[in-house]
Amino acid sequence: MARRSDHTREELYRMSLDAAREILRNQGLPALTARSLAARIGYSPGTLYNLFRNLDDLVVQLNGETLDALQAALDAVPDDGDTETRLWHLARAYIAFTVENRELWNVLFEHRLPEGEDVPDWYRGKLARLLARVEAALVPVIPDDVAARGRATRVLWAGLHGLCSLGQSGKLALVAEDGLDDLARDLIRTYLAGLPGH
Amino acid sequence: MARRSDHTREELYRMSLDAAREILRNQGLPALTARSLAARIGYSPGTLYNLFRNLDDLVVQLNGETLDALQAALDAVPDDGDTETRLWHLARAYIAFTVENRELWNVLFEHRLPEGEDVPDWYRGKLARLLARVEAALVPVIPDDVAARGRATRVLWAGLHGLCSLGQSGKLALVAEDGLDDLARDLIRTYLAGLPGH
DNA sequence: CCATTTAATGAACAATGTTCAATAAATAAT
DNA sequence: ATTATTTATTGAACATTGTTCATTAAATGG
Structure with a gap:
């Protein structure tokens, strides 16, 4: 077979990322193969390499969209109350996102690029924008x-990340199921209480 | 060829884990294949399956030894000074370990078992022992x-983990190189200052 | 010295990522 | 209309992967 015109390049790109997301959701990262992905969009494996440099590139693009979704989730939380409740609402939204999008979030932070190349600039930009939400x-x-605010932002962000990361992989010896929420709240409350001037 | 008696089963086990560690150190996780590992110990791939259930099992065993090494690193820090300096010394040792054993530490926390099986009990035991060092x-x-002490332990542990994890993967937008140390110190100092009764 | 056990092999299998000549549909040119 | 050119899509091909297992010969026991 040869050239078709069932979909534009953009549509194929969209379909690929959507299919990848679906495979991750239902079957996890190991099931995300060039062939399974191609089968799902009704094209051959070779076609994927017309859209993405390779599978790593595809995952990076997918991670970009996951970052956008995470940003949207954080943007959806209201900006009222004192600092502690605002941070707590952000943290709760973050945790909820990691639970509802387990696989996507895992891939987002565990996927490592092959030796040499590092995260693209637009990727850093999206990360910075997430941090900005906390910093605000x-x-x-x-x-x-x-400088101190930047430190506090990173400490809280990384702390929350660590809690979710270890929590999800069962490496925190969590007591209850909602133990994550408790720990996040503890982190925020105690850290804030320890800031100079409190 | 067939049966040899160059090494005992225990020696082969040792050699395999040592070789795996060496490959990780020098070439990273993708280079850790059954064939490269077998070549390094001078045996055939099939022999590895006489010692380990599969490669995942081998990695789990290796992670066990990495946990022991991390424990040893933490046990080596002196137990003097006030709580803040004690925690700070622990954190510094932890960070140093993650830097000096980058790949081992990455595998330790990023390796995921195939769907279904979860971390073995002895694994959880080692993790608990690490946490105990902080809790003390x-x-x-x-x-x-x-209960509150348990929470504080996990929060600080996970916080440190998050800092190292994001820091090493370049996803924290670190300012300087020793930014990690600064952030860890900030976490400990501020969190401690925020505890009730301070 | 023979019988039995057992460690080690390496060929074999299925599945992976990736490449690329072949091909035919779409488009442009005449 | 017909022809020429471009280009999207394919699927076979290649190297590598984890894993299994019949075969083999060394070690061990009688």
Whole structure:
């Protein structure tokens, strides 16, 4: 067979990422193969290499969309209340996202690029935008010292990430099921209480 | 060829794990294949399956030894000074371990078992023992409330894990090189300062 | 010295990512 | 209309992967 015109290049790109997401959701990362993906969109494996440099590239693109979805989830939380409740709402949204999108989130942070190349710039940009959402909530409690605010932002972000990461992989010896929420709340509350001026 | 008696079963086991560690160190996880490993110990691929259920099993065993090494690294830090400096020394040792044993540490926390089976009990035991080292340092500041101490232990542990994890993968937008140390110190100091009774 | 056990092999199988000449549909040119 | 050119799609091909297992010969026991 040869050239078809069932879909435009853009449609194929879309279909591929959607299919990849679906495979991840239902069968996990090991099932995400060039052949299974191609079968799902009704094309041959070779076609994928017309759209993506390779499977790694496809995963990076998918991660980009996952970052967007995460951003949207955080943007959906209201900006009211004091700093602690605002941060807590953000954390809750984050945790909920990692639970509802387990596989996507795992791939997002566990996928490592092959030796040599590092994360693209637009990727860093999306990460920075996520951090900014947290940092904004910290302005009232750390209004002047930007360096200190940057540190606090990263510490809270990484702390939350660590909790979710270890929690999901069963390497935190969690007591109950909602133990994650408790720990995140503890982190936020205690850390905030320890900031200079409190 | 057939049966040899160059090495005992235990020696082969040892050689395999050592070779695996060496391959990880020098060439990273993708290079850890049954054939490369077999070649390195001077045996055929089939022999490995006489020692380990499969490659996943081998990695789990290796991770066990990595946990032991991490434990040893933490046990080597002195138990003096106040709680903050004790925790800080532990954190510094942890960070140093993740830097000096980058690949081993990555495999330790990023390796996922195939769908279904979960981490073995002895694995959980080793993790618990690591946490215990941190918890011990927290006794002076949280002497009575064991639940609260358990939470604080996990929060600090996961926080440190998150910092190292994001830091090493370049997903934290770190400012300087020793930014990790600064952030870990910030986490410990601020969190401790925020505990009830301070 | 023979019989039995057993460790080691390496060929074989299915499945992987990736490449690329072949092909035919779509488009452009005449 | 017909022809020429471009281009999207294919699927066979290649190298590698994890894993299995009949075959083989060394070690062990009688």
